[in-house]
Structure formats: structure tokens, C-alpha cells
Amino acid sequence: MSENQDSYLIGILEKSNFRFLLTDCTSAISEAVRRHELEGKAAFLLSKVMIGSFFLAGMVKEENTVSIQLEGEGDIRSVLAYSDRYGRMRGMVRKKEGFVESPANSSGKGIFRVTRWGGERRLHQSVTKMEPTGFESNLLNHIYESDQLISFLIINSGPENRWKGMIFQALPGTEQKRIDEMMDRFSDVDLSADQLMEGDMETILFRMTSFLKEDLKVLDSGKPEFYCGCSLEKIQSVIRSIGKEEARSIIEEQGKIEIVCEFCRKPYVLDPEEVNLLFM
């Protein structure tokens, strides 16, 4: 699993009026899991939410970043992941205090929140109820409730131990007849998710072309990656926002201000002089 084979293909099925995204995000996800020192269910959920956010960002033409946030009553309180349409992704998990890893850990019932971002600006947010039915079914439900779009999707970590996903989604205005046909073709597929997702993206593309009996026209391809986007400038503006008094009192207590990025765990340390300069 050491070699970085991450890739994605985005395209359309012209006849059926569907779009699709196929991806292998293993290295990008492993990087997030490693930085947050996650394991078990927490790592599993974060992986799925990262792929889900890429699905939502990759299914539209706009250069938006999409975040998915799960907030639940379970042992895992919150999972948050961001991706843009190029699969540049990051994420984090908040666990209940005293969290002990167990097979039953989940985020349970709660809310499923999707936010679209244009840079730092929040463009749109939609919230649906999260049920303890698994991430995929909550994602499908969210897409249907908020955009009235029908999708088919698989997120799979399979026997190759690689995180892969594929989503097929009806474009807005697709005739019901086309959607029904697609549903039939998917229900005729007699392979398991593991079997469907085996191999590299080209192999999966070829397999799906034969199952769906239609050309999958690739419009865009690339390589997902772990990407945070934090910077010293952003950290400085956070310090400015806490105010001069507060910043000085931290300096007095600790001799410096240290902020660790929540997403990539990178530490930023500012000494008293640097902090003073922020308030000049």
C-alpha cells in the first residue's frame, strides 16, 4: 500500500444523461488517518466521509469545495471532511471523551450537513437527518432530499485494502425512463462490491462500460491528494481575532502562542515579537 496509485476519472454517459466519478483515494486518506492517529471505526468513517465529499465536489462543474459533517450522539461525535473537485481533501474526527475503540462505535443518529464553499465563503448549506443506516445510505438520502437527484454509489476498501469509490448520478432534468433503465442495469450486475471495484480505474471503467452497455466518456482525470490549505497568514488572522489583550496574556503565561491546525496537525508557533507585530 506504500506506492501512491491515487487517481480519479470524471465523465458522463451521454445517452443516459448521467455523470460519474471513479476514484482511488487510498494515499490521500492514509495521510489524513496517519496525521490524526486514527484507527478502527473512526478511521473507517473518516475515509468514507472524505470520499463522499469528493463525490459531491466532483459532480458539479463549479470550482467549489464541499464539506460533509456528521454530528451524532454516538461515541464518535463528529466527522468532518472537505474536498474540492480535484480531490484535494482533508478531514478530522471528534470523539466522545473517554472514547474506547469498539466494533460498535459509530456516530449514531444525528445530523448530516453538506456545505459548499467558494474559497472561504459559504455558498450553500443543506442539512438532513442522519440515521444509523451507514454513511452511504445517508449520503444518497441527502443528495435526493437536497437536490432531488438519483445516484448509485459504492465506497469500498475491499480485499486489496485500498479506498475506492464510484458514483453515478442522473443529471438534472434526466427523464424518469432513463433513470429506470439505469436502475435495471445496476440491479442486473451480479458482482459484489469487492469484485466491481477490483483493479485500477481503467479496469473499473472498462468493467462498468460492459455492465452498463454504454460508453463512459471520460472528461477529466487526475490524482486526489491530502491537502490542507492552512497557512501562517490564516493562523495570524486567528490570533488577531482573539484580540490584543488575550494574545498578550497567553504570551505572559506560555512565552509563545502555539496553534496546531485541526486538519493537518501542523503546529504554528509565534514568539512574543511576532505576536506584537500582529497588533501594530
Ligand SMILES: [Zn+2]
Ligand atoms: Zn492544516
